[in-house]
Amino acid sequence: MLTLNLIREKRDFVIERLKIKNFDAAPLVDRVLELDLRRRETQKESDALLAEQNKISKEIGMLIKSGDSAGAESARAKTASLKEESRRLAEKLAALDEELRTELVKIPNLPHASVNPGKGAEDNFKVREGGTAVELPADALPHWELIKKYGIIDFELGIKLTGAGFPVYKGKGAKLERALINFFLDEGEKAGYLEILPPIVVNEDSGFGTGQLPDKEGQMYHVTADNFYLIPTAEVPVTNIYRDVILNSEDLPVKNMGYTPCFRREAGSWGAHVRGLNRLHQFDKVEIVQIAHPEHSYEALEEMVSHVEGLVRKLDLPYRIMRLCGGDMSFTSALTYDFEVWSGAQKRWLEVSSVSNFESFQANRLKCRFREKGEKQNRLVHTLNGSALALPRIVAAILENNQTKEGIRIPEVLVKYTGFGIID
């Protein structure tokens, strides 16, 4: 959510910047400004009326104390019409407030100055690439065949237990999953992130805090009996820790990470290109989150990008880093880098991480602020997060790229976690 101040002071700038995201903000922005104006006028009226009532009430108190019951009675009579009017104004104010907020949350975050215009994935800017190209024989198998061949991940069993998109990991498949999680967490700890093991169901407030609600409701599994939501990412609980929190500037940056299973309904987004592990309803992910000082958030973003780059390098996967264009960016992001790894048998790039700076957009919703030493005014923090990493596509790439006649070779760094060097 953008701050009202920004929209008030820089209307044209906001509209101009959002064109980069292919978003025509003018009607919404003007609607917001109009509602804001009406809201402030209404509050002014309402406050004046309340002030008068407060004054009379105090007078009544004093009249009663001095024994002037007739005076008190006549003062009391004056309040009836005031009360009626201020009740009406309070309702109007609440309605305007709600409408204003409803419109305000529809405006996307402004893209950072470095973001290129563009329509979609084809316009993303390749920042750099790395790793060594894989050369597989012509009869190399895609991962959905490999997992059957070695009996390590069972989709049919998942369908029996739950439904499509809920695979069952078995034996070395389960161990590989666990190894990756531990590897990612250990690397994160070395980079200074505090491990958080949060609840994986959250309440409505948390859903609102990080922006999944009210719009992306259909993407989350909803536990209706208790009105909880299964988290689509650890970002939700880990970031909501700081909802309604005022930090001290010397506590910044806060660096947290969390491993959680993630649940996504992915309604209507299935097809041939999302076979096997490419898209799931439940998957594992380690997420890194930073709460940063506004003046240092882009340094934090670079730091996070190089952390994620270190992970794919250590796993020896060919990768590229893309800076998303305006049209491919999420609603909430100011700048996003996507990591893609090369999947040798599918012969395509798979997105495995998305690292973003949300600047104060998320913080404004969360009401997460910080206090600068010696300053009176609290300011909004900047929030950032990134996958480090999402497991299924990493598993897919490892299985495909490392297949040999003898079996699937486990990357060197993982062997101490798996306890075996080959899946055969």
Place this chain on the structure above:
RNA sequence: GGAGAAAUGGCAGAGUGGUCGAAUGCGGCGGUCUUGAAAACCGUUGUCCCGAUACCUCGGGACCGGGGGUUCGAAUCCCUCUUUCUCCGCCA
């Protein structure tokens, strides 16, 4: 799941209808004293919204777990939800 008690500022803890945004203590910040520090003493100390502004502040409004109600007036009374504690039941 059943019965009872409770929820107040960063923390502890007063306050049961009227100058209460809230005593007091601790903590924090500033100062005096000191070579420095501690102690002592003095001062200060929440958040949000609206308005004014000579940018130092000033005025108004809201907030005592959340929501609703009674009243001229609510931290205080009533309803409701949530959470915590104690006892019972159940349980990994």
